Amino acid sequence: MKPEISTLQLKDVWQLPEIMKTYLPAEVYELTTFSCSGYGKYVEVLLSMPVKWCESRFYGVYVDGNLVGFAEWRHLGDILFLNNICILPQRRGMGIGNILFKKGLEYAKRYGISAVYLDVFDWNIQAQTWYQKIGFQVMHETYWKVGENIHRNDADNSRELILREYPQAEAAHLLFGFSAFCVQTKQRDYTIGRIKDSYFRLSDISAITDRNLLQGLYRIDPKRSVLVFCPNDKKNNSSFLRTITGSFRMKLLINNNLHIS
Known part of the structure; x- marks a missing residue:
């Protein structure tokens, strides 16, 4: 047919x-x-x-x-x-x-x-x-890269951030298994995705150098790894991240x- x-x-x-x-x-x-x-x-x-x-x-x-x-x-x-x-x-x-x-x-x-x-x-x-x-x-x-949160053992400065739309994200996550919320730090604003119970999804390469952000994400869920989308630029290739695909x-x-x- x-x-x-x-x-x-x-x-x-x-x-x-x-x-x-x-x-x-x-x-x-x-x-x-x-x-x-x-x-x-x-x-x-x-x-x-x-x-x-x-x-x-x-x-x-x-x-x-x-x-x-x-x-x-x-x-x-x-x-x-x-x-x-x-x-x-x-x-x-x-x-x-x-x-x-x-x-x-x-x-x-x-x-x-x-x-x-x-x-x-x-x-x-x-x-x-x-x-x-x-x-x-x-x-x-x-590049699609994954790794553990490298700032999990740092002194906690996560109070220096603000969460937005987090309750809505929690409700969406229960229904769909994925969600997104916003985080404001001194460095900038971010949209953070979540995939199942496994990953925080970071689409902004500057996120991996924002210690306050990573500390805050660790406080939210210490078991989650990070999934980062990195541009084709060697100076942004952090050693704690493993490339999965491109x-x-x-x-x-x-x-x-x-x-x-």
Whole structure:
């Protein structure tokens, strides 16, 4: 039967982590929200919102009524970001990725969006080659690094910070298994993510040099390691962090001559 694309059906939200698990190496999968117990519930909430109020668009490709692949696109102001795309192993190489990508491209043209962004893992050479073939260009590389909190044994100066949106984060974490809250220190403001009971997620490289922040995070949960997204810059490669993987941020400018075969 010919593959058909539609908005992701509510009944299939719990399949997304299982599909993604077939693609990601185990140690990378554990660093993502897909590995969290409530990810399906999170997507349920997003799909229950009026479409025009939600920045995420979930599409599924179905064969004989069964989900074989999906994509999540995020409409962020004047850009469109391909946040996730994955196809079941037995259905790869059959053009399903093209179907999902074209759907996003149609959306971008409909709403006058001029650029599409995405992240692709550095080990996924096949995807990189395909994206570059249709016009994507690499902007920068990011390393995914993990390590223990190096300031756990320092004198406690964690009183010199302020938590914001923490009660809401606690409630969200119980429901979804992941969450985020804000921390203000003398150095700057941060958004801190949490993945399961395992990691604090730090997207700002300056966080690993902010002793007050790391001491505060240790007080919140002494058992959590840190997951840090580091730019491709050797001076920021801290010795206490171990590299798990890397990813490239890519950009495509949309024009009327763009053709996806």
